[in-house]
Amino acid sequence: MTTTAPAPTGTGAPGRARIAARHLRTDTWWVQPAITVAVLVSFIIYSTIRAFEDAHYFVEPYISPFYSPCITKSCQGDTFPELFSGPAFLTPAIYILILPLGFRLTCYYYRKAYYRSFWLSPPACAVAEPHTTYTGETRFPLIFQNIHRYFFIAGLALNVVLTYDAILGFRDEHGEWGHMGLGTLILLGNAALLWLYSLSCHSCRHIVGGKINSFSKHPVRYQFWQVVSKLNGSHMKYAWVSLFGVALTDFYIRLLATNAFSDPRFF
Amino acid sequence: MTYQAKLRVWRGDAEGGGLRDYTVEVNEGEVVLDIIHRLQATQAGDLAVRWNCKAGKCGSCSAEINGRPRLLCLTRMGDFDENEVVTITPMRTFPVIRDLVTDVSYNYEKAASIPGFVPREKGPDGVHRMQQVDVERSQEFRKCIECFLCQDVCHVVRDHEDNKKVYAGPRFLMRIAELDMHPLDNLDRRKVAQENFGLGMCNITKCCSEVCPEGIHITDNALIPLKERVVDRKYDPLTWLGAKIGRRPHP
Numbered sequence: 308m309t310t311t312a313p314a315p316t317g318t319g320a321p322g323r324a325r326i327a328a329r330h331l332r333t334d335t336w337w338v339q340p341a342i343t344v345a346v347l348v349s350f351i352i353y354s355t356i357r358a359f360e361d362a363h364y365f366v367e368p369y370i371s372p373f374y375s376p377c378i379t380k381s382c383q384g385d386t387f388p389e390l391f392s393g394p395a396f397l398t399p400a401i402y403i404l405i406l407p408l409g410f411r412l413t414c415y416y417y418r419k420a421y422y423r424s425f426w427l428s429p430p431a432c433a434v435a436e437p438h439t440t441y442t443g444e445t446r447f448p449l450i451f452q453n454i455h456r457y458f459f460i461a462g463l464a465l466n467v468v469l470t471y472d473a474i475l476g477f478r479d480e481h482g483e484w485g486h487m488g489l490g491t492l493i494l495l496g497n498a499a500l501l502w503l504y505s506l507s508c509h510s511c512r513h514i515v516g517g518k519i520n521s522f523s524k525h526p527v528r529y530q531f532w533q534v535v536s537k538l539n540g541s542h543m544k545y546a547w548v549s550l551f552g553v554a555l556t557d558f559y560i561r562l563l564a565t566n567a568f569s570d571p572r573f574f
Numbered sequence: 575m576t577y578q579a580k581l582r583v584w585r586g587d588a589e590g591g592g593l594r595d596y597t598v599e600v601n602e603g604e605v606v607l608d609i610i611h612r613l614q615a616t617q618a619g620d621l622a623v624r625w626n627c628k629a630g631k632c633g634s635c636s637a638e639i640n641g642r643p644r645l646l647c648l649t650r651m652g653d654f655d656e657n658e659v660v661t662i663t664p665m666r667t668f669p670v671i672r673d674l675v676t677d678v679s680y681n682y683e684k685a686a687s688i689p690g691f692v693p694r695e696k697g698p699d700g701v702h703r704m705q706q707v708d709v710e711r712s713q714e715f716r717k718c719i720e721c722f723l724c725q726d727v728c729h730v731v732r733d734h735e736d737n738k739k740v741y742a743g744p745r746f747l748m749r750i751a752e753l754d755m756h757p758l759d760n761l762d763r764r765k766v767a768q769e770n771f772g773l774g775m776c777n778i779t780k781c782c783s784e785v786c787p788e789g790i791h792i793t794d795n796a797l798i799p800l801k802e803r804v805v806d807r808k809y810d811p812l813t814w815l816g817a818k819i820g821r822r823p824h825p
């Protein structure tokens with residue numbers, strides 16, 4: 308075919324086989340990054356709108372995961388102690404969304420997903436990236452990906468709160484225990500998915516046992532490590548399913564709060 | 575059944591070259607290496623290709639097939655459509671010697687630069703002891719056949735020649751992980767992994783794991799665990815403090 312002058316760097320570096328094409332893949336390698344962009348952008352748009360909407364996030368006895376823990380005095384409902392009153396333009400969601408946002412942004416799986424799809428570094432395997440220089444995660448700001456474990460811990464705390472919210476879903480609108488509606492199930496499911504996502508985290512795997520060299524001397528942590536390793540194999544799946552879970556849970560609560568739908572009660 | 579496959583094979587050397595079209599017979603069950611051999615036997619006697627075992631075990635026949643790094647001997651012709659043009663090039667990250675053969679010295683230099691195993695003191699009975707569970711993790715890494723397909727696909731060096739100086743690549747970062755996890759190894763390799771072998775360059779985009787013919791989970795089981803170990807050593811103030819006050823040495 309061709310012997311056109313190659314690019315000076317990358318696969319065109321001196322000495323390498325001269326092939327002008329950026330890649331020779333014939334499969335639909337661009338589908339996966341395209342889907343990732345589409346889904347993540349939709350989620351970002353939806354969650355931004357909801358975070359600033361400051362309404363329709365609470366309907367007895369349910370609270371949306373976007374607004375929980377609801378820590379300011381302007382909160383609807385009383386699922387959590389109201390700690391302070393911030394400026395009016397900051398909705399209660401803004402204070403807490405930073406944590407799940409940071410958790411997912413620094414997640415090893417999401418990093419892979421957005422480095423590939425948004426930053427095209429690389430867009431797909433053996434497809435040349437468009438950047439001329441590359442330093443990976445060695446410098447500011449990406450060196451901060453290394454604090455992922457702290458977000459993991461914060462994520463666990465949030466999971467506790469969301470589990471508590473789901474338990475509160477067993478009260479009825481008058482605060483009496485012994486109720487269960489579709490919303491209760493949805494909140495429980497959402498919390499369960501978030502636990503699976505958090506517990507399958509790579510930092511979790513490291514903390515429970517991955518850092519140890521002699522497993523035989525730490526049999527209990529070895530057991531934990533094995534369980535987390537098993538979950539870790541599905542981390543990507545949990546990352547997506549729990550993301551959908553949070554958005555759908557919020558959407559369900561919005562439907563209830565705007566009276567577009569009424570919560571089916573089981574008892 | 576037999577059919578005539580359309581091949582495009584890169585021919586040339588460091589001075590230049592290009593893709594050439596060939597039509598070669600394919601029989602049921604054959605792999606790409608069979609077809610390359612038939613091409614060599616019938617039409618292109620001077621075609622250079624490196625191979626040894628034809629069983630996916632020696633790691634010699636690494637190349638790129640339709641733009642994807644693969645072993646010639648483990649890629650079945652049956653994976654392609656009979657009318658499809660199958661493009662075969664040498665690995666595009668290493669200097670080409672001739673046709674499908676590349677100079678993979680980069681990998682041997684990196685291998686040699688990794689500090690070797692430094693055994694701990696022997697136990698009181700004069701023997702080194704460890705249990706199967708202690709070495710299971712590294713046994714996965716020992717399946718490596720050194721085909722260097724992971725090194726070839728890794729964008730850190732594939733797309734940035736200048737990074738070769740500072741980056742060991744997935745195969746050898748995995749070697750560091752293997753030794754760092756080894757219960758009898760006495761060196762703390764976390765700092766050099768980051769500072770001398772470029773672990774921080776890896777952005778865990780997993781292409782190495784995608785192409786590994788041995789199915790080693792390079793990213794999940796070696797690179798990310800090693801990154802977490804490096805965080806302990808270099809970036810996490812709490813673990814750092816814990817180690818400083820002598821509570822916990824590197825396990």
Ligand code: SF4
Nearest residue numbers: 728744776779780782
């Ligand atoms: S995961 Fe890291 S080492 Fe593997 S190919 Fe990607 S950047 Fe390279």
Ligand code: SF4
Nearest residue numbers: 718719721722724786
């Ligand atoms: S890790 Fe896998 S891809 Fe890399 S050299 Fe070893 S066998 Fe080949």
Ligand code: FES
Nearest residue numbers: 414415416508509
């Ligand atoms: S949450 Fe994905 S790796 Fe930690």
Ligand code: FES
Nearest residue numbers: 627628633635647
């Ligand atoms: S010839 Fe040995 S791996 Fe292909």
